[in-house]
Amino acid sequence: MATKPSANGPKPAWLDDKTKSIMDRAIAREKSLSHLLMMYIMTGLIFMLLPGTFLGVWNLIKISSREAAESISPAWIQAHGHAQLFGWVGTFILGIGFYSIPKLRKLKPFALWSAWLTWALWVIGATVRWFSNIYPWHWRLALPMSATLELAAFLIFFQAVASHRPSSDSAKPVEPWIFVVIAATLGLLASLLLNLGASFQLALNAGSPAFPHLFDQRYLIVSTWGFIVPMVWGFSARWLPVFMGLRPLRNSILLVALGLNTVGVVLGFLEYFVAAGILLMAGAATAVAAIRFFELAVKPAKTVNVHRSFPVFIRIAYGWLLIAAGLGIWAAFAGGAPGIWGASRHALTVGFIAAMIFCVGQRILPSFCGMRVLWSSKLMLVMLILLMTGCTLRVASEILAYQDYEQWAWNVLPISAVIELTAVTLFAVNLIVTFVRRSVAVTSPLTMMTE
Numbered sequence: 001m002a003t004k005p006s007a008n009g010p011k012p013a014w015l016d017d018k019t020k021s022i023m024d025r026a027i028a029r030e031k032s033l034s035h036l037l038m039m040y041i042m043t044g045l046i047f048m049l050l051p052g053t054f055l056g057v058w059n060l061i062k063i064s065s066r067e068a069a070e071s072i073s074p075a076w077i078q079a080h081g082h083a084q085l086f087g088w089v090g091t092f093i094l095g096i097g098f099y100s101i102p103k104l105r106k107l108k109p110f111a112l113w114s115a116w117l118t119w120a121l122w123v124i125g126a127t128v129r130w131f132s133n134i135y136p137w138h139w140r141l142a143l144p145m146s147a148t149l150e151l152a153a154f155l156i157f158f159q160a161v162a163s164h165r166p167s168s169d170s171a172k173p174v175e176p177w178i179f180v181v182i183a184a185t186l187g188l189l190a191s192l193l194l195n196l197g198a199s200f201q202l203a204l205n206a207g208s209p210a211f212p213h214l215f216d217q218r219y220l221i222v223s224t225w226g227f228i229v230p231m232v233w234g235f236s237a238r239w240l241p242v243f244m245g246l247r248p249l250r251n252s253i254l255l256v257a258l259g260l261n262t263v264g265v266v267l268g269f270l271e272y273f274v275a276a277g278i279l280l281m282a283g284a285a286t287a288v289a290a291i292r293f294f295e296l297a298v299k300p301a302k303t304v305n306v307h308r309s310f311p312v313f314i315r316i317a318y319g320w321l322l323i324a325a326g327l328g329i330w331a332a333f334a335g336g337a338p339g340i341w342g343a344s345r346h347a348l349t350v351g352f353i354a355a356m357i358f359c360v361g362q363r364i365l366p367s368f369c370g371m372r373v374l375w376s377s378k379l380m381l382v383m384l385i386l387l388m389t390g391c392t393l394r395v396a397s398e399i400l401a402y403q404d405y406e407q408w409a410w411n412v413l414p415i416s417a418v419i420e421l422t423a424v425t426l427f428a429v430n431l432i433v434t435f436v437r438r439s440v441a442v443t444s445p446l447t448m449m450t451e
């Protein structure tokens, strides 16, 4: 019986030399792409741990000890936010985009050097941004320089993954999940352009590297709801119906969700916060209905190599998305309510975005990064329980403490921060050990994806 060609094993004798050489080149390219992706993921993990989460915990402990939300420098808060959204999540998305989008869209292979150049420019840009917010040494130069480097990195990425499909495939209709990913990519472009404009504006006219509060709030709507949220929806629509055994995707409803979300983001940026909140909620509820998370699954979930609770946590994460949108509406009605805005933001960033990356990341990254198997699925469960516990404590106590509803809630905030920090660290440990161990699988990444 003919053996199935594998990346690790010898090629069967019946293959001719031309086929063998094509296979060798394909395997070499797959290995290079895996190394590239691993580099992006490791870099993202470093941003997540130190400039991102550690600084966030530090900020929260200081806020709690002084019992005043506005008691720390806005530049330090923004350093944390930028490191998480762009240093961590952005780096993951660029790496996964380089690895998967050309394959999923059957594009011609891009030149690998462009992905390495993107990595270098992006990492320098995000690092310089963090330092210019923390130590305002030559920040008038550093801030616009970091924004320029990030935009340049994005443009190289865009050029590589947005090229036209070969003519044989271009006649086929573009799948709706791709529209959602394209919209999210445009959201990233909009965020980077706003960041660039604001950085130059501050460098020329302001006395500190921190964005003014109102602009920051509008900018965050674009970079969270306009970029990361639709990106997660797009990849959810592509992978989760298979991974979770869901009913077939409602494609046209997904596009309606995207439309509602996009109008919500535009209105939010224009400071119509109530209307924006309602549209973002409507968009999120419509996306949930389109992907059919809360309907009975029709097939067993594919949880090989991850913890079998995977579908439960995906559903909880989408629950947090709806909670974040609901809190956003409350915050908009309440006006200047830092506790409710902050709770909405972290329901979104920790409850939804981080939880989705922790679930889907541990499902796909080991196989993408050299056909590995996740080190510990039990650790995955512990980490997700901790993340959800920390997030629940954080969101609830942020409203109670910052809004002066309950004094004792100030004491809960640092506990929530340490629980979230532990969860984030365990996620990093699980992935790093997975990458350091030798690959054990013999099937291809695509086969592993569908098991």
Ligand code: HEM
Binding pocket: 053, 056, 057, 058, 059, 060, 063, 069, 077, 078, 080, 081, 082, 084, 085, 089, 216, 220, 341, 342, 343, 345, 346, 349, 350, 353, 354, 417, 420, 421
């Ligand atoms: C251990 C977990 C975390 C802690 C302790 C933490 C802490 C904080 C604190 C204290 C603030 C200041 C505003 C407020 O009090 O609400 C803040 C803001 C923010 N955080 Fe977090 N955070 C954590 C995780 C995350 C994650 C995972 C993300 C994104 C993926 C994130 C994104 C943001 C953003 C975007 C802001 C707003 C920054 C700005 O005002 O420009 N945080 N965080």
